Amino acid sequence: MKFSALGDQAIIVTFGEEIKMGIYEKVQRLFKALQQHPFAGMIECVPSFTSLAVYYNVYEVWKRNERSERSYDYVRQYIKELCDSYKEEVKHDVKHISIPVCYGGEYGPDLEEVAHYHGLQVEDVIRIHSETTYFVYMLGFTPGFPYLGGLSKELETPRKETPRLQISPGSVGIGGNQTGIYPLETPGGWNIIGRTPITLFNPKEEIPTYIQSGMYLRFIPITKEEYVSLEGAKEWM
CATH class of the missing domain: 2.40.100.10 (Cyclophilin-like)
Structure with a gap:
């Protein structure tokens, strides 16, 4: 799992480089986890083949984390901890x-x-x-x-x-x-x-x-x- 900034209001979480089901499921798992447990200031998440882009309001994130660290660092740490703690299986309605x-x-x-x-x-x-x-x-x-x-x-x-x-x-x-x-x-x-x-x-x-x-x-x-x-x-x- 790799993190990279997308401007100053988004972070990209990348799970691999290949187009395959295992990587897709990791993307969807984080997507679902953030939908269920959004952090203060989160705007939306956009999944792709191998990564998830997470958009947020910089000021809201900075304000809610008591202005102790950069918004990007706060969001990255939040996602890391959420990935470690989220245990729910990703189930799809197959159509x-x-x-x-x-x-x-x-x-x-x-x-x-x-x-x-x-x-x-x-x-x-x-x-x-x-x-x-x-x-x-x-x-x-x-x-x-x-x-x-x-x-x-x-x-x-x-x-x-x-x-x-x-x-x-x-x-x-x-x-x-x-x-x-x-x-x-x-x-x-x-x-x-x-x-x-x-x-x-x-x-x-x-x-x-x-x-x-x-x-x-x-x-x-x-x-x-x-x-x-x-x-x-x-x-x-």
Whole structure:
């Protein structure tokens, strides 16, 4: 467990460098512990693949610890002691979701390039990508963008040398050893192999993101006709 300052109002607690379940569970354990036992002045916690960012009000922390030490030092010590004393198990409500994807063509302009890079047929890329069950480690980059663990090494593909200035919402991409879905229209450098018709982010909903951290996810290949009939749907299956 390593600590580092993020400006003067946050601390990052890092548990490792690899994307794997054991490290994810340590991040979630501290996240849960701080939610249940927040220190005075804590604002919020943001989990990622391997670390937890803890944001706080510098003045409130300094005031509550009787101004005897720097806010950063106080928060670091608080987290160390909490990690040592917190014994509760982290339990997850396991939820599996399926995401329909139309691969290739206008929806996946880089599918053939990815297949060529690996010496595979397009059908092989679709099969390998869709037969895997992925774990949603975190959301980031843009609202609702899921970072998924579990991409087959057979499909690991370098990001594009020149990013696109505009990627359509729902685009499914591969970047390095990760795969994910662009919920909003944004620039991006991942290889786009398909697109889902499902709306992944709606700020008007009580829960605006369709995909949540901690879910298990599979991609289901669909035809162009099925894509058109589902376009804009809020959920599927």
